[in-house]
Amino acid sequence: MKSLPLLLLGLATTGVSHAQFSSTVAVVSDYEFRGVSLSEGNPALQASVDYTFDNGFAVGAWASNLDYGDEYDGNFELDFYASYSRQVAESFAWGAGLTAYTYPDSQGRAASANQPALLEIEDFVEAYVDVTAGDFQVAQWYAGDYAGVGLSALYSEINYTHEAGAFGFTVHLGYSWGDYWKDDGLGGGELFDYSLGAQWTAGHFTLAGKLTGTDAGDREISSGAFRNDPRLVFSIETTFPWSSRGD
Numbered sequence: 001m002k003s004l005p006l007l008l009l010g011l012a013t014t015g016v017s018h019a020q021f022s023s024t025v026a027v028v029s030d031y032e033f034r035g036v037s038l039s040e041g042n043p044a045l046q047a048s049v050d051y052t053f054d055n056g057f058a059v060g061a062w063a064s065n066l067d068y069g070d071e072y073d074g075n076f077e078l079d080f081y082a083s084y085s086r087q088v089a090e091s092f093a094w095g096a097g098l099t100a101y102t103y104p105d106s107q108g109r110a111a112s113a114n115q116p117a118l119l120e121i122e123d124f125v126e127a128y129v130d131v132t133a134g135d136f137q138v139a140q141w142y143a144g145d146y147a148g149v150g151l152s153a154l155y156s157e158i159n160y161t162h163e164a165g166a167f168g169f170t171v172h173l174g175y176s177w178g179d180y181w182k183d184d185g186l187g188g189g190e191l192f193d194y195s196l197g198a199q200w201t202a203g204h205f206t207l208a209g210k211l212t213g214t215d216a217g218d219r220e221i222s223s224g225a226f227r228n229d230p231r232l233v234f235s236i237e238t239t240f241p242w243s244s245r246g247d
Contacts, residue, residue, distance in 0.1 A: 031046070037227040067225065071119055139159075156174065157172065169199075205236060
């Protein structure tokens, strides 16, 4: 999609002049989602715009290019999300929210004499609740119609994040389960994913790298669409407005 960079730039700069808006632009070496590549292991340009209310509510949108391989139509994802969080104590908080995953340019296509059929990437909605205690976060996600196929799916995760000055360290463990992920389901079996990462902030930019992958075993894919093998993923991002970062 030739207009994607301009669209993302527009999203990223929408709220720069508003105090409660923030926008982030990132370049990643691989659009990785829960250990699986959604860009065939290729780089992606991503951007978000977020608005946070004083009462704990927040809304936002996030966009990225993607690549599901030759069988699917569509190369653009646009997500909308809303959340509520509440600080219970100095180092303890809880939250809940919804994310709508949409694919505006995915239409699908029936087979013809000259062209093969293409599958449409289906929209779906996922809800979560989470608890944060110090550097640890636990979250539970649920989708009643995961990937638009009529099957429910759950995702459980635990994250550890520690920051020391300009440096940060993260550990993530996740588990995909539910009807969609049963052995005879579309997911092909329940799946663990993991990542171990580090980041460094220099001025207005944050550079990060992580080792990520899954326990797919004989379902491991090491290249192309939906690769899930152990691999390194790198990113560089910046958040606007810069003036709010205190630099």
